[in-house]
Amino acid sequence: MSTFPPPAEELRVLDHELAQLDARRTQLLARRAWLVSVLAEQRPPTPVRSAGPPPASGPPPAWGPRPRAESSPPSVQNVLLVLGGLLLTVAALAFTLVSWGHMGIGGRSAVLGAVTLAALGVPVPLQRRGLTATAEAVAALGLVLTVLDVYALHRVAVPDADGAAYTAIASAVLAAVWAAYGTALPRLHTPLPAAVVAAQLPLFLGALAADAGAHTLTVALLATVAADTVLALRVKRMSVRGTAGGGAALLGLIALTTATGLSWTAADPAEAARAGALLLAAAAIALGAALRTPHAPLSTACAAVAGLATVLATGGVLRTAVPDTWTVPAHLLCGIALLTVVRTGLPLPVRRGLAGAAAVPVGVALLWTLPNLLLSVAGLARWADRTWAGTPRLAHLDAPVTAGPAVPVTLLALAATAWTAHRLIRADEPRRAWSATAACAAPVLLWSALTALPLSLQLPYAAALGTHTALALASLYGATALARAARPHLAWVLLGCGLTSAAGAALLSLATQPATFVVLTVLLAGCAVAAALHTDGARRAVLACAATLWATALTVAAPAALDLPPHRTALVVLAVPVATTLLAARLRTLRVAVPLEIAGAAAAGLAIALSVGHAPSLALTLALTGVIAAATALRPDRRPVSYAAGALFAAACWVRLAAWDVTAPEAYTLPVTALALAVGFLHSRRDREASSWTTYGPGLAATLLPSLIAAWSDPHWLRPLLLGLAALALTLVGAHHRLQAPLALGGTVLALVATHELAPYVVQVVGALPRWLPPALAGLLLLGVGATYEQRLRDARRLRDALGRMH
Template sequence: MLYDVTRTTLRDMTHFPSPAEELRVLDSELRQLDARRTFLLARRAWLINALYGQTPVRPPAAAGPPARRPEASAPSVQNVLLVLGGVLLTVAAIAFTLVSWGQMGIAGRAMVLGAVTLAALGTPLALLRHGLRSTAEAVAGLGLALTVLDAYALHEAALTDTDGTGYAAAAAAVLAGVWAAYGLGIAKLVPAEGRPAVMYTPLSLPLPLSLVAAQLPLFLWSLAANAGAHTVTAVLLVTAAADTAVALRARITPVRIVAMVGAFGWGAWGVLAAGWLSWAAAGPSAAARAAALLALAAAIALAAAWLAPKPAVALGPALTGGLLTVAALGGMARSVLPDEWTVPGYLLCGVALLAVVRTRVPDPVRRGLVHASAAVQGLALLTSVPALAVTLLGPVGWVGRIWSGAPADARTAVTADLPWPPNTATAPLVLAVVAGVLALTGRTVSWRTPALIGALTLAWATAHVLPAVLELPYAVGMVTQGAVVVAALVFAGSPRPAATEPLRAPLPLTAALLALVTSLNLAFLALPSEPATLAVLTAATVLFALAAWRTAFGPVTAPASLVYATALTCAIGASVGWEPQHTALLVLTVPTTAALLGARLGVSPMTIPIEATGAAAGLLAIGLAATDPPLLSVTLALCGVITAGTAVRPDRRDIGYAAAALFVLASWVRLVAWNVEDPEAYTLPITVPALVVGFLRRRRDTTVSSWTAYAPGLAATLGPSLVAAWGDEHWLRPLLLGLTALTVTLVGAHHRLQSPLLLGGTTLTLVALHELAPYIAQVVDALPRWVPPALAGLALLAAGATYEQRLRDARRVREALGRMG
């Protein structure tokens, strides 16, 4: 029995409720927790309202609409009220000083202003100790404003004979000191809680306002002393230097912001004034004084860059300092050099900045000076652009005056229709110096390839501009340009890594492109002289052909060689006095050469450019022969022969259509030249080859439809001949066309071909109608007017009666045609 009781007790102790029962228990407990939480939140809200002196509000039984949120926070409302109060008190003080001042004696004035000012300046200390910082700020602002009124009142009462500007300078200095001492004194009496004093002050107005006042004394003093432009500029720069020092050392944010604004403002004004003085300097003495001012500005900028806390901030001042240094040194050099040497003077000063690369200066300063040097070099290059543009574009003007006579010198040769820009005597020197800098820099920098490309391009530009600048003889200028072409092609063909891949060898590719541009410019320069034109075109043809053979830039140089060869053939024809249509036959040697080269090269990057150039030369030959139909026919036939020879290659089969078109055009032009007007003479040369080609194609591919194989050829002759037959009054053309159409119809029926059967049958029917038309017209005229409607009605009745039979017959005809090829 004891055993049974123990077992029952253990079963009851280890009992677990079912999931449904446990879920009901959990839901009940959660509802109780929610009710308890709602009661506690309501009680908390009531206690808060009671604590702040508001009318206790009983928690509502049910949730109502949400309470309206205040549009402004308490601190913002407090600040607005304090600012308004301070402004109103300041206005009252101003009104008292300006209006009621004269009604009191000297003692009364002193007592009133002193008492009010001391009270306004002393009250913030007590307010700060009680934690009322916003109120203290407002009262302190009032006190600072009263000190300004005190200074004004002192001048009006006791110092009326002093100069106003000088007194303002002294007052600004005194106020700056007083405000700074006041702000620092407050900071010592009310220390910051847990923050360093150098980064926080209890009152935020005194120190920034003292720095604002400190901006004025030196400038106002210079105005009071009637100082010259150089002195005023020095004052601006000294003020900027002081602001820069404060901006670098200050840790209080408002003070640093005011200092930065002052540094940028005064510094920009001083730099502009010093730059203007340097540019307007009439002699070395004035230039030296302006240079000293620019050097001071540069020293300020470089010091700011050197001491800047962040590298990103240091880059801008370093760049500015470098530019100002160049402006200072270049201005001194400009005062003693001729006008055309101004740019080289500034450029050399800019290049000298690169000496800092190997010095131990901070990296941001070094990068800023390098960027400044690059900016100076870029500006110097811009001054050479007009001379280079005239050198490259000017020779194009000789196109309208070919072989009019060789010019006197190289400058005359490039200024056919353009004026030579002034002060460009030193343009080659500028280009050469920058090219040298890039060449030397390219040895050490990471952007080596762009630097070397720039050096190569500038060296090329130097060689272009030099003959015109020096006014060398015309022949010497031509030889110089030719030497540039040869040198560029030799450089492009010199062995180097990746030379077999032009897109991965940008430097040789640049050389090849520069050679191409130079050769084009040289060709235009040679136009005034016939011997020079022939010599330049011959040399260009040979040089670019050799370059295509020996370099990896055949896709560029090979077409160029063919272009110059085409121009050479035209020049030879004009030299021997040939008419354009006769010169066209000589031009055809170029497409012939292109076709032979294309067949020889096979699958090569040069093949397509060469063939495209040859095709363009063929079109030029056709255009030259267009005025003479017989020679145009010969030219078209020769172009067809060249094209047909190219179409023999397996990869150029599609060009055969172009060859056929050229042959057809050649025959048509010949027929026009012979005054042949019969359309069959024009269409049969198309029909016969088309039918032969269609026959051969159907033999190779039995799935080809007769419409594809024979319809184009048959329509080319039957259509125009039918149109001509309907307008022909004689019997021979309709007879021949009818016999031809009958033959085509019978052939189509015999071989079960749709195209010949339908085209031939349609043509035969129309020819028959054309022949019977006069007789039909006579019969219709002889019949009474009621007969045609009656016949039409009978035909309709017969068709209706046999409608189903006609449908079966039409279906059979359609099926029969469908079974044909």
């Protein structure tokens, strides 16, 4: 039998064991930190003594508990060295710039020079003793002191020298000195990168001191970038390569930006050619780096810079030789020409970068054409406010100044480029998604070019109308052909283009009556035939809905041409839902029939909206729409439509009664109640378990509740009497057939009607009694209720159970 210590003793044991685990973990972490520092300094580890305390400068013991160390010795050492170097640097700056005591600038320069030589020489013995980190800190201090020496020399020897020229010479000297110092002491990591940083300044500052122009300054920057690129590619030390690469990227960006600005502001081809030469030089440097670097992402980035600089250089020259509206197409042409390198033997990362650079002018050109394209389509909507105003001279009313033929030409070039790209990469299995995107973009761009053509060329009205109509039909039948060729994505793309052109043509045709009827008829026939030719259910449904839209537009336009009022037009529009109902009944595909019926229902809604202003016509329209819905509900799969048919019939009756100035609510509710009770009765015959609240509750409430509200505000006696008799009959029927809904609704309405009718007399009787009698009667009533509370509860439970057993 095992025993357990008391809880206090067990807690003490657990705390002791946890403390031992923490001490063990701290010991292992300290040992690991020491081993890491030993490996970093590349010296053999000191053997651990088996007994006795370790020396003060040695590693921590391998075994035995010790206080937890919050930081490793190397990190503490580095922090101390960095802080010491910073403090010495601040002291040197204060000594040089602020002065020390009464010593002049010359004396300070001499002292500073001596200290500099000492700081640069101390790292040598420190490295021999293995104090590499300390040597690195002192060497960094020495480099800072050399900068201060250069400043002191300027103040002492050449105080009147030009600042930019002196800084250029000084930075070159410092770069050479630091490079020699770093080469002599290769184990120091700071001097050589510092020499690279200093080497970024001499050429640019020298050109600036010589009052050179922007072109010469850019040449100086590019020369420095070229030197940095060579260093980044040839030198093996990573710190030097990273510093040189960073300098090349920064100065290269500045040079590229400056050269681009010179190209865009050039006034003639000669000046643009000078700027283009600078851009091509930058492109050559970037391309050389892309070809030499083994890192694929960096190679791609450099190639992209080279390609973009080439496009800017050639496009800038072409820009000065063409009108302003052709500037973007000129750069696009250069970008398209750059795409030819995709099929060359260059490395794959380089080809990717050049292709990405070519995509930039393509994207810019696409964005540039977008406003004109949107205006070409959306601008036609202005004809909706000027219906049948007469044949205009131009298709686009009040159109702003456009870029002219440059827009469709640019879109055609983009379409050709997209199709060519599709043909080039369609056999590449990993890039099949890009091939599909290019294949879909080509027809869209071609359609965009043809859509923008009327606005760009300012075509007359008839030509523009014919262009949009023909483009709509061509796109629709192109979608049909592509669908038969098993190209579903392209089929959807062309279908969308065709429907957009169809909408534009329909809006444009609103200028004259003949154009409206001709175009709408052509679009109706075109969509209907295209729907019949398609085999895909989704595309057939879209085309069927479009055909329904054009048919609805025709049924609205025909009465309008005969000057019929809107409520008469509504009756003509109902021909559309009739046709869609008959057609949907013959179709066997639900994917087509359901959208077609929804489109027909939308046309019926339009007919109802047109007849709202005339109550008799609205009632007739609602009734006819109800007939259509009832005919649809005759189909076994459309039984739920019967509810909509009932609602439409009820609404038609209500509108007709309102037109006859009938205000009695029973006239509106009794037809609904009769229909609902009939439906409920049939439902109860099919489902014996159905609740009376489901079968009869809605129908009874439709009349009882409005009549009850009217009876309470009716000063006459006929409505309360009839309502009370009806409620009594319902209560008796519900009790006889054991139905909850008639019993509860009838009994409640009967009680409320009786209360309303007897209330005046009760008030009169209460007013005739003494004032003490009502409180006395209330007290007696409370006593009686309290005396028979239990019996009343039992009776209530029996009544609840009786109601629960009813249907």
